[in-house]
Amino acid sequence: MSLESRVATDDGGDEPDARSDAASAVGADAGNADRRADDAAPIAASDLTKRYDETLVFDGLDLSVDPGEVCCLLGPSGCGKTTLLHLLAGLEDPTDGRVEIDGEAVTGPDYRWGVVFQDPLLYPWLSVRENVEVGPRLRGEEPDPDHVDELLELVGLDGVAEADTADLSGGMAQRASLARTLANEPEVLLLDEPFSALDQLTKMELQDELLRIVDELGVTAVFVTHDIDEAVYLGDRVAVMGPVPAGIEHVEPIDTDTRSRDDEAFLSERAAVFERLEAVGLE
Numbered sequence: 001m002s003l004e005s006r007v008a009t010d011d012g013g014d015e016p017d018a019r020s021d022a023a024s025a026v027g028a029d030a031g032n033a034d035r036r037a038d039d040a041a042p043i044a045a046s047d048l049t050k051r052y053d054e055t056l057v058f059d060g061l062d063l064s065v066d067p068g069e070v071c072c073l074l075g076p077s078g079c080g081k082t083t084l085l086h087l088l089a090g091l092e093d094p095t096d097g098r099v100e101i102d103g104e105a106v107t108g109p110d111y112r113w114g115v116v117f118q119d120p121l122l123y124p125w126l127s128v129r130e131n132v133e134v135g136p137r138l139r140g141e142e143p144d145p146d147h148v149d150e151l152l153e154l155v156g157l158d159g160v161a162e163a164d165t166a167d168l169s170g171g172m173a174q175r176a177s178l179a180r181t182l183a184n185e186p187e188v189l190l191l192d193e194p195f196s197a198l199d200q201l202t203k204m205e206l207q208d209e210l211l212r213i214v215d216e217l218g219v220t221a222v223f224v225t226h227d228i229d230e231a232v233y234l235g236d237r238v239a240v241m242g243p244v245p246a247g248i249e250h251v252e253p254i255d256t257d258t259r260s261r262d263d264e265a266f267l268s269e270r271a272a273v274f275e276r277l278e279a280v281g282l283e
């Protein structure tokens with residue numbers, strides 16, 4: 001049986017409830033059982049300027065992400081989405097300006113603001129479980145096996161904990177990468193096109209799971225994507241970026257009460273975002 005079918009089998013019909021329980025348990029173990037959207041960390045970027053030699057990527061950009069919100073960054077290729085995410089994550093320094101997460105200045109990477117990249121970047125010599133244990137170990141903590149089990153269940157990998165990462169499909173590898181980031185109990189998730197290399201069905205499945213996890217763990221998320229449908233489906237707001245050095249040209253609020261991929265509200269919000277993208281020069 002392939003690893004994918006083992007996961008499918010293990011998922012079973014009652015999997016969403018099982019994962020729901022796992023999410024609650026993870027929250028409880030993390031000491032954040034009461035951390036819900038209202039208590040999640042806000043992100044504030046003020047007057048951010050970033051210059052690489054002769055390229056001014058943006059100049060005086062402001063962005064506020066509310067606690068528990070999913071903010072999608074959408075824009076033409078090369079407009080600075082990844083650069084902005086790296087500044088929020090402390091992976092790069094701004095030329096000027098400031099980023100704060102939960103009121104604390106971001107001056108470098110920190111396990112409290114977890115990053116998920118397009119490439120899962122798993123350690124190939126470690127099993128799935130050992131990959132998830134990396135964060136606590138790097139912080140000098142012995143991973144709690146129950147907590148790791150709960151995270152693996154949360155992302156639907158409980159059937160393949162001991163597998164080699166080389167045997168994982170792209171979707172499973174990205175699930176493992178997400179679990180590894182969640183093992184650090186981040187207050188904020190910063191995701192850089194994490195699903196862009198996946199087939200459409202896997203992508204849609206992971207989009208739904210991400211929304212559930214963000215909601216249940218009470219984290220704030222910034223999600224970079226090229227995909228308008230993905231931005232409108234995932235986002236509470238979609239920040240449309242223009243060609244450098246425009247930065248954020250428009251922020252579209254999304255009515256998430258009727259979250260769906262094909263109803264009227266979705267299609268009209270998609271059309272509104274598309275119009276904004278066209279206005280900034282869709283590439």
Ligand SMILES: Nc1ncnc2c1ncn2[C@@H]1O[C@H](COP(=O)(O)OP(=O)(O)OP(=O)(O)O)[C@@H](O)[C@H]1O
Nearest residue numbers: 052055057075076077078079080081082083084244
């Ligand atoms: N390390 C770097 N050194 C020099 N220029 C850079 C560097 N990183 C990014 N840039 C430039 O900054 C601009 C923004 O790049 P960035 O990768 O952030 O855009 P993006 O919107 O994420 O692009 P894509 O959608 O294609 O991934 C581009 O002009 C890019 O060439």
